[in-house]
Amino acid sequence: MVDPDEHTVDELIEELDTIDDEAELNAILEAERGGRDRKTAREAIEERIAAVGGEGDATEGEYEETAETVGDEAGGEEAGDGELEEEAEEESATAEEPAEDEDEDELSHPTRDKRHVRALEDGHYEDVWVYCETQEGELLDVSKEMLGKARELMDDYAAEFGDEENVVAVVIGDDVEGLAEECLAYGADVAVYHEDPRLERFLHKPYAEITAHMARGQGSAESTNWREYDEPRYFLFPATNNGRDLSAQTQAELDSGLASDCSGLFIGEEEVANPVKTGEPGVKKTFERVLHMKRPDFSGFEYSTILCLDNPGRDFHPQGCSVIPGSFEPIEPDPEREGLVVEHEMDLAEDWFRVEITDHDRLEAGVDLTGHEVIVCLGRGIGDDPTQGIELGLDLVDAFDDAALGITRGIVTSSYQFEGHVEEYTKEERQIGETGQVVAPDLYVAAGVSGAVQHKVGMDESETIVAINTDPDARIRDFSDYFVEGDLFEVLPRLTEAIEAGELRLEAVADGGDD
Amino acid sequence: MRSAVLTKGVPDFSEGAVSFDEDGHLERGKTPTVMNPNDAFALEAALQTKVRHGGHVSVMSMGPPGYESVLQEAMASVYADDLYLLSDRECAAADTWATAITLCSALEKYQEEVRKLDLVFAGFKTADGETGQTGPQTCWGLEWPIVTHAIALDVDPDERTLRAKRLVEGDVDEIETVEASLPCVVVTDPEFEPTYRKASHRLEHKRLRAETEARAESYDEHLTTWDHVDMNLDPDYIGLDGSPTIVSSVDPIPKAPSEREATMIEPDDRDGMERLLEEMQPFAAGD
Structure with missing residues (x-):
């Protein structure tokens, strides 16, 4: 066995690259710990162990299975520490060879990323959903602004298409039922909320899991029986640090697209010639009820209008966007406005809490440029x-x-x-x-x-x-x-x-x- | 610690470099490509981790073969050990989700065939797309924890955790301290600042810089290029074909009618400049 004490770290790394036996690597790690106990050396050995353990840890079968068991992912496929990787390796030890040596041009196993792609086809979509971000126990201004815009969009929608569709507010946090009710006053027809003390502050994984779960209409019958569709038609998020992240991850989970930092929205039809979207070169296709998402460009002199359109065989709904704070006006709140407040139910996996907020503080106000001559x-x-x-x-x-x-x-x-x-x-x-x-x-x-x-x-x-x-x-x-x-x-x-x-x-x- | 840094080549928007046509549209052909400015902070975070704890930094980018120069720039600035270019016609015109799927697949391949990663770093928005979505979406595919808008970072290799400070926007701005387990995706904020408190860190920084200069010269020896077949990606899921969104139109922001009638002044026009000074003089500092 290689004696780590006899090598510099650089030499040791070279030696390690020749060793594939995990047991031997573990022995070297022990020897290092008992000897010079260099941090960099330990790391190098651990890296090598992980590398050896990581080979061939995924097979076609696993991916496909995962893709089909969408509802079960709460089980936690991945755990918080590196040890798990070794377990994964044992499970798939029989599948040493990745599928790559099959005919390359055929890519005979479909995109391995399909496990991340939970596509719908010919789904049924309704309503505009609005993620209402909160802070210190209150709705952000931008949440109220988005509700106001969504109200206007859906009132126009009913007038134009004759279909009454809802504005649905989403509120997540600790003790947020009252805020969900407040969303009704600001224009929502339905407010779905999920509360849990662990969700007092925004955390990427659980917030995105919950939002996607809500959007899919998963949960108990009594919390979802107000709706009869697969996923929302449109989804608005605030273009804040956390809101933008949530928009990206939720839309990824729902296998859809989004435009970020929008300041203009309208719904209308659009004739499209792009063959990826029409399915046939040279043929134009009119998409109905498309959310047109306008965002100021990097140049500052142009608006780009972004559309999120279904491909043939792969739906891209909800059509999502994040909205720049201050872009729209909230409506005058009406406490008498009626609507439905629904508590969402879902078990949250421990594994989703691998990021912990240990402290938070208001940021000292920076430079104030107002009030100068x-x-x-x-x-x-x-x-x-x-x-x-x-x-x-x-x-x-x-x-x-x-x-x-x-x-x-x-x-x-x-x-x-x-x-x-x-x-x-x-x-x-x-x-x-x-x-x-x-x-x-x-x-x-x-x-x-x-x-x-x-x-x-x-x-x-x-x-x-x-x-x-x-x-x-x-x-x-x-x-x-x-x-x-x-x-x-x-x-x-x-x-x-x-x-x-x-x-x-x-x-x-x-x-x-x-x- | 083994890190990968995701970077992108973007048009150089700096004065003199950028070229717009007469309608104000960016002329990409005439505008040089540089590393996305925000990615510099991701590179700094990776470098800090390498200086403090040792290890290996790989830089990865999706783009046409011309992006090699961007990777070279990245190598020099982060003292990277090697470079990965994900380059394929099939990847062209990808939106954020199709890009994230490609990056995610490349990171999976890297972990299967090269090494397991402890950290993946990405910058905030790119200067051209300005979405800020690709980092979080790539992370979603990896199913790793993520810390975004990081302004300071400490990694504990023994505990396999990191601690970071991050910025939260809202009606008031806040700063959070978070702890996360490795492996983890870290998206740096443009306010990110590396710190090298110990003299040994500063020495190591210097040593790495010297070592990297030679490597960046012959960067192509450290460059690996993967196409969609290498990454086992179905063309339907990447590039234009795999992108949910399209840009339907780009319109000039309507020019508002003139609200003020500007008095035009040449700098050498004494009367004009004096009139301007009369406007300014009331606000001059007293003696």
Whole structure:
């Protein structure tokens, strides 16, 4: 046997790669523990044990079986620690060879990922579902906004198609029955809730399992007899950190698609020529009652409209999306509105709680840009020298009595390398716009800001807006009072100097034109 | 610790690099491809784990052969040990779910044929798709625990657990401390910051950097490319064919009618600049 004491860790790793016998590897691990007990060495041995144990641990049969026993996955196919992998290996020891050496072109065993693909075909779908996220015992504003939008969608839906379909709210947490009732006041017809002390805060696995279980109409007869369909037609989630994750995982579990960070929704028909969706090249097909999901693009100047459409032989329902907070208006809450509140029942597997929240705290409010006389905002025009751009912006801020520096989303999401001393000014906490802060100072100086609509909503209530931009056609011109057509690297220092000096000096102007 | 980092090549949106046509549509052909900026934080998290605990980092990406340069960039920045490119025409035009199925299958193959993984790292949104969905969906396929929006990470190899701080958005923003068992998927937040408190960590960091420089030069020797047959993926479940969603239209956000009549000023226009200064002077700092 290899004596680990005689090897450096690197040598040991090489030796280990030649050993396939798990018993021998375990013996080496013991020897290491009893000897030099190096962490890296132990890890390397454990890795090798896992690798040896991990070979051929899945066979075609297992996957197919899993795919068909959708309802049973609560049993916990996987456990929390590495030891399980060894058990899996023993179970499948008879199936050493993966199916790969069969005719490659045929891929004779279907996608092994099909165990993750729980597809429906020709299913029956109804209703719009809304995941209502909560925080500190209250519905988030965005939850109420989504309910308001869903109400409007379904009222229009009834008028257009003559079918009364429901707005169904989903609430998950600890002690949330009252919140489910509140959802009715905000426009829901049905509120399905699941409560459990372990669910006080969002956890990915149990929340997504529960949401998918609800959507499929699983659970006791009395908790599901209000509906007669396979899955929801549409599903809305909030585009928050947790809501977006839940949307992704729930839709994955339901084998459907979604658009993220939407700010516009409507239902209508759509003629599609894409042969993947129509099943036949050259043939157009009209999809009815399609949720059109509009989201602002990365460029900030375009909306993409995303559709989630069935393929022939594989349904993609519910049509899902996440919704940017603030995009829609809630309805006036009516405590008298009637509806159905349903408690959902489901056993939660221990195995779903492999992530534990040990502490939580409100985040100290970051930089507050509101309430200043002046805001100097920098955009991607600083790209030629991002660090100097920030410095010039800060110089101008200092020239004013009560000013602060803001930045556009373009800066936050850029790959600019800032030098350390200015980096703190480039964080999301200084972002102005739809997903940042909304400011309305007396004077707003936008340097190198193109003027995407998302930025506009964060500043267009300002008293006086001054744009500095090399492109006279930049969109910001339409909502500026002054537009200095020039390079911020030249214009900002001039402004700073002039404000500090109390006058515009001729020399400064003359020196500036060095082209 | 054995880690895989998922990364994506995206158009370089930085000023000067990005090219839009006259209608404002991105011209992908003229815009260079770079590593997704948010993925840098995932790479940092993997590097921190490697520096502190040793081990091996593989970087994985789905994309056309041209993405090799993205992987090279990733290798250099994370001192990665090897690279995996999932490249196949059948994978083209995948949405998040079809991408997640592909990544998941590749990670399964990796674990069956290379090594079991302890950690899979991914960044938050990509700069082009901006969905933030692929990491959580890949995790759903793996059936692993997941920690998203991580801003700080500590791994305990002996206990096979990790502890992380993560950001929660809501009507108030919160920070959570979570503990999870390994193996685990970690999606880093753009606020993620690696920490190297010990001198030995900083030395190791330096050593790895030196060692990696040579490796990144000859990155192609450490590159493995898998196509859909290698990953045993049915073409119906990947790429365009396997994507539930399509982009039906891209429309300019309607230009609002001008709300203000901007006074145009050339920087050398003294009268104009003086008028502007008159507007600004009332807010100047006092002496």
